[in-house]
Amino acid sequence: MNAPLTGAPVRCAGAAAAWVRDTVAGSLRSGRVLHPGADAVYVEVGGACLGLLTTRAVRVPCGIRTPLASLPPLQVGAPVTVGGGAVNLPGLEVVVTTLLDTTMPMLSLDCAERAVRPLEEQLGDRLDSVRDELPPSALTALRNADPAAVRQLLGLGPGLTPLGDDVLAGWLAAAIAIRHPSLPALRAAVAATAVERTTTLSATLLTRASHGEGVPELGSLFTGIGIGEPAVVAESVELLLGIGGTSGAGILLGTLIALQSLARSGAPA
Amino acid sequence: MNQNAETTVELRAGAYADSVTLLGVSRQVAATPGVLAAQVAMATPLNVEVLTGMGFEVPACSPNDMVVAVRAESPEALAAAVTAVDLALAGGSRRTASAVEVPPRTTASAARRSGTTGGGVALISVPGAYAAVEAMDALDQGLDVMIFSDNVPLEQEVALKRIAADRDLLVMGPDCGTAVVGGVGLGFANVTPRGEVGIVAASGTGCQQLLCLLAAAGVGVGAALGVGGRDLSAAVGGASTRQALTRLDADPSIEHIVLVSKPPAAEVADELAGYAAELSTPVHLALLGPGLPDLTRTAESLLAAMGREVPTWPRWGPPAPDPTGQWLRGLFVGGTLCDEAMLLAEQRLGPIRSNIPLRPKLGFDPSSGTAGAAHSMVDFGDDAMTRGRAHPMIDPTLRLQHLEQALADPSTGVVLLDVVLGHGAEPEPAAALATTLEAGVAAARDQGRHVPVVLACVGTEQDPQGLSRQADRLATAGAEVYLSNAQAVARAVQLTGAVHGGAA
Numbered sequence: 001m002n003a004p005l006t007g008a009p010v011r012c013a014g015a016a017a018a019w020v021r022d023t024v025a026g027s028l029r030s031g032r033v034l035h036p037g038a039d040a041v042y043v044e045v046g047g048a049c050l051g052l053l054t055t056r057a058v059r060v061p062c063g064i065r066t067p068l069a070s071l072p073p074l075q076v077g078a079p080v081t082v083g084g085g086a087v088n089l090p091g092l093e094v095v096v097t098t099l100l101d102t103t104m105p106m107l108s109l110d111c112a113e114r115a116v117r118p119l120e121e122q123l124g125d126r127l128d129s130v131r132d133e134l135p136p137s138a139l140t141a142l143r144n145a146d147p148a149a150v151r152q153l154l155g156l157g158p159g160l161t162p163l164g165d166d167v168l169a170g171w172l173a174a175a176i177a178i179r180h181p182s183l184p185a186l187r188a189a190v191a192a193t194a195v196e197r198t199t200t201l202s203a204t205l206l207t208r209a210s211h212g213e214g215v216p217e218l219g220s221l222f223t224g225i226g227i228g229e230p231a232v233v234a235e236s237v238e239l240l241l242g243i244g245g246t247s248g249a250g251i252l253l254g255t256l257i258a259l260q261s262l263a264r265s266g267a268p269a
Numbered sequence: 270m271n272q273n274a275e276t277t278v279e280l281r282a283g284a285y286a287d288s289v290t291l292l293g294v295s296r297q298v299a300a301t302p303g304v305l306a307a308q309v310a311m312a313t314p315l316n317v318e319v320l321t322g323m324g325f326e327v328p329a330c331s332p333n334d335m336v337v338a339v340r341a342e343s344p345e346a347l348a349a350a351v352t353a354v355d356l357a358l359a360g361g362s363r364r365t366a367s368a369v370e371v372p373p374r375t376t377a378s379a380a381r382r383s384g385t386t387g388g389g390v391a392l393i394s395v396p397g398a399y400a401a402v403e404a405m406d407a408l409d410q411g412l413d414v415m416i417f418s419d420n421v422p423l424e425q426e427v428a429l430k431r432i433a434a435d436r437d438l439l440v441m442g443p444d445c446g447t448a449v450v451g452g453v454g455l456g457f458a459n460v461t462p463r464g465e466v467g468i469v470a471a472s473g474t475g476c477q478q479l480l481c482l483l484a485a486a487g488v489g490v491g492a493a494l495g496v497g498g499r500d501l502s503a504a505v506g507g508a509s510t511r512q513a514l515t516r517l518d519a520d521p522s523i524e525h526i527v528l529v530s531k532p533p534a535a536e537v538a539d540e541l542a543g544y545a546a547e548l549s550t551p552v553h554l555a556l557l558g559p560g561l562p563d564l565t566r567t568a569e570s571l572l573a574a575m576g577r578e579v580p581t582w583p584r585w586g587p588p589a590p591d592p593t594g595q596w597l598r599g600l601f602v603g604g605t606l607c608d609e610a611m612l613l614a615e616q617r618l619g620p621i622r623s624n625i626p627l628r629p630k631l632g633f634d635p636s637s638g639t640a641g642a643a644h645s646m647v648d649f650g651d652d653a654m655t656r657g658r659a660h661p662m663i664d665p666t667l668r669l670q671h672l673e674q675a676l677a678d679p680s681t682g683v684v685l686l687d688v689v690l691g692h693g694a695e696p697e698p699a700a701a702l703a704t705t706l707e708a709g710v711a712a713a714r715d716q717g718r719h720v721p722v723v724l725a726c727v728g729t730e731q732d733p734q735g736l737s738r739q740a741d742r743l744a745t746a747g748a749e750v751y752l753s754n755a756q757a758v759a760r761a762v763q764l765t766g767a768v769h770g771g772a773a
Contacts (some may be wrong), residue, residue: 035285042285055374155313155332158295159288162313197314199332208696219542245289 009091010072014064015098017213020050021085024064024096028083034200034222035160036074041089042160042201043080049204050210052087052094058243061213062204064094102213105222107177109262114232115225116259122237123256130249133163142171142257145182150189154206155198163250165202170254176212177222178262217243218251273348274305276340278325280312284335286358291335294357301353303346304339312336327442365660376406389482392449393442401425408438415495416442417456419652423504426497430508439512444652445495446473446660446693449480456495457662459691460731462490462750466571467523467550468542469513471500471530472557474650474689475564475604477727478754479529479555480569481736484729485752491522498604501556502534507541514541518548526601527571529555531566531608532627559616559627563609565755582753585737586744589721590763594682597621597765598639598675599646603660606687606725606754613758618644618765626652635671639678644765646685662694669705676709683721685761687754690728690739699739705747710747722747723761725754737755757763 016024023045040057042049051063054071064087072091081088086095105114131139133221138152152167157163168190175183187210194203208214217239224232240248286294291309298307306323310316312330320327325338337354341347344705353442373379376391383389391407393400397420404414408429416429433440440447447470448455452463459477461484468490470476476493483490494516498508517523528545530538538556553574555567562570569579597618601607604625611621622640625648626632633640635647635654648654648719649661651670659670675681688698706722713720724743728736740750751757 033283037285097530152315153317155311158289158308158310158316160285160311161288162286162311162316164315194718197332199311199313202332245292247288 008094009088011093011095012066012068013097014052014066014094015100016064017061017100017102020062020064021094021096021099023048023050024082024087025085026083028081028147031080031082031213033074033076033080033089036071036076036078038070041071041074043082043087043089043206045080045082045199047170047195047200049201050087050091051201052089052092058242058247059216060205061203061208061215064096065100066094076122078220083140091168102208102216102219103210104173104177104214104219105226106179107222107226109178111192111200111226111228112259112262116256116262118230119225119256119259120232120239122234126159127249127253129257130163130167130246130253133157133246138164139257142167142254143261145180145261147185147189150193151184154190154193157246157250159245160199161202161205161244162198163246165198165206166247166250166261167254167257169206169214170218170256171258172206172209172252172254173212173214174222174255174258176210178258180258180262203264214251215240215243215248218247218255221255274324274340274342275344276451277338277347277351278327279319279337279351280328280330281335281337282331283333284358286335290358294354297357298339298350299355300347301350302462303342304350305342306338306340306349307354308336308338309358310336317536358591364519367476375402377410379408380412381411382719388454389413390441392417392455394418397421397443401429404429404440405432408433408440409434410429410437411438413439413440415448415450416440416497417445418442419444419655421709423499426499427505428506429754430500430505434508434512436514439494439516440497441495441513442497444473444499445497446662447476447493448489449493451492454692457689457691457693458493458728459484459727459729460733461729462487462489463491465522465524467517467520467526468493469496469510469517469528470494471496471498471510471533472605473498474687474727475529475531475555475557475605475609477689477691478564478606479527481727481729481752482582483571484731485582486568486572488572488575488577490535492517492520492756499542499675500533501530501537503534507533507537508628510541511544514545514548514552516552523550524573525575526550526552527555527567528559529567529605531605532556532558532612557608557612559612561612563613563755564605565753573767582751582756583740584752585726585740586748586757589747589749590719590725592682592764593718593722594678594720595679596640596642596680597644597646597682597683597685597761598678599685599761600671600675601646601648601687602650602665602668603687603689603727603754604648604650604687606727607646609754610685610758611646613755614644614762615644617762620644621646624648624653639674642680662689662698665695665698665701669701671711672702672705676706676713679716679718681720683723683761683764685757686722686724686748687757688724688728688739688743689728690726690732690734690736692733694734698737699734699742703742706743706746706748721749721761721764722766723757724748724750725757726750726755
């Protein structure tokens with residue numbers, strides 16, 4: 001299904017997380033197009049970022065997944081209305097009809113600790129290129145679960161979801177899954193500064209990571225770790241590494257750091 | 270810093286590109302002659318700090334803006350660099366951080382993406398309850414369909430084949446384990462030379478037996494079209510068989526057609542024999558049934574019709590001693606090989622009990638134990654035995670358990686087995702089987718019993734498992750191994766008959 005370039009608006013059904021459905025429900029509100037792309041259009045509504053996703057798009061937890069193969073061309077700042085369960089853009093209306101669970105599975109401490117070594121072995125040096133893009137002091141701080149890491153990473157990196165944010169998102173999602181004792185401090189640091197210090201899309205994704213949500217490939221990784229199935233872990237890692245230019249690798253790096261800190265310090269209280 | 274340098278810092282609201290694209294743009298532009306520094310990034314505070322550190326003055330901006338900062342030696346170089354940024358961003362903007370190549374999510378979209386709509390074949394391998402939906406999706410895209418799935422409801426098979434025939438399309442299956450299309454083996458397929466023989470098979474392992482016998486005689490197969498084990502039943506009426514025969518008849522590279530099937534419904538067999546007789550390509554019928562030629566005889570007849578020499582079919586291992594037990598126990602992964610064995614053995618040994626019996630009154634449920642005081646043969650590939658588990662050609666566990674039981678049972682006379690090689694099958698089927706055989710035969714010997722094991726190994730030297738390598742391993746474990754299932758059955762019957770005082 002393709003969105004037509006001209007003519008009547010396309011109306012299609014979409015699937016999204018419950019909080020997205022809640023955001024879209026209710027009375028009509030105005031928003032604007034933030035980032036129009038071929039595979040995804042990100043819009044801002046009430047300070048949050050929602051994505052309208054084609055079948056090719058990364059399935060971000062703030063996205064509404066549609067069956068569309070492409071989206072109509074849109075201009076930055078184009079008007080968006082949200083309400084009544086639908087998102088309306090020029091040439092496109094998406095109604096949220098299906099709920100998705102974008103939360104990550106919880107992990108037992110045993111599973112998480114056992115997963116570290118095989119994960120390190122599978123990744124080998126494949127995260128080195130993203131590590132090289134980040135200040136060593138920031139990674140050291142994150143390894144120590146020091147909230148100072150947030151200041152050094154948030155918004156660092158050129159892309160729409162800066163690499164530093166991807167690493168933080170991976171760390172937060174994993175920290176929730178393993179109930180990391182330092183989670184509250186880092187979560188608070190992110191919440192206090194994300195809106196000012198990074199893109200609206202990335203800030204939204206960090207907020208969702210702070211609620212234990214992430215891309216399904218990360219959920220699959222946690223599932224594989226949870227059931228102790230190396231094949232699932234291996235496949236999920238490859239899928240994650242394929243996300244974006246460096247986003248998936250950044251998420252993996254953050255996840256690995258969270259798991260390593262757990263394995264190093266023993267079971268968190 | 271070069272005091273004569275030209276500098277520009279632009280903000281672009283809502284620009285959309287991923288990290289790698291922006292890093293690439295920055296590096297590409299920075300490498301342009303005359304450019305002293307270039308940075309393209311989202312204008313987050315940290316990125317703005319970096320830019321400030323590089324000597325750029327960034328105006329007030331939002332993290333959602335993209336900032337393009339370039340310093341060059343001259344106005345011309347600066348203009349060229351900004352143009353290069355525009356070009357590079359335009360090149361990267363249509364595929365972004367969101368551009369992961371997701372696999373197609375429906376059969377129709379897979380067909381469209383692969384460009385096979387209106388020609389080609391879709392292989393459907395999903396749980397049987399869902400196979401018809403996917404098959405219909407493929408037919409709607411103008412594709413032939415091979416349904417590997419079993420446990421597909423009969424009425425769905427009938428409906429699919431009726432629709433396919435109306436559209437001049439072919440439904441291979443359900444439960445179609447083997448096919449060779451355009452020289453490519455699908456499902457469980459042996460590696461054989463290409464040649465002028467075409468096979469229409471309502472029987473996967475029957476087809477594989479023919480493929481391998483012909484390969485051993487140096488004869489190749491151009492196409493093998495499976496039609497599913499129920500196609501020649503009264504309910505289905507040979508719908509796909511007619512379609513497949515027509516296809517092969519129209520193929521100028523096919524000079525001989527063989528139609529192989531498990532025992533068919535008599536009226537369907539008659540109707541198809543009449544249909545085949547009207548085709549321009551000679552059709553050799555290999556329809557298993559009482560008193561009809563076995564698959565090896567059919568292969569030999571075909572070779573004779575082609576003017577080819579019939580070879581001595583290979584065998585491995587020394588002759589086994591006569592058994593001490595009484596009953597023949599056949600444990601098969603191939604349904605047609607089991608059918609063929611029952612048809613041949615019954616002529617000499619009398620009734621054979623089975624989970625796929627030649628007559629209903631001979632049926633028994635293998636999961637409730639052995640057949641007791643009777644000859645028996647079990648097809649472990651039967652639908653009822655594969656529900657919730659892989660086919661025994663992939664997962665041998667269940668048959669190995671029954672083999673252990675049979676070898677430990679003092680009433681067992683001869684054990685008759687099949688091993689089917691080729692793509693899709695176990696990578697080393699002889700390994701686990703030989704281990705079980707050695708242990709079971711040795712334990713029997715310790716009890717003063719002899720349990721001869723006779724085995725048909727259906728494969729070719731070119732198969733991934735290697736025919737001789739597997740057969741040698743099994744022979745080393747004490748089995749008599751034959752390429753021809755019919756010859757293996759004949760030997761097993763001979764050994765069993767020795768106990769029955771020549772009554773066999």
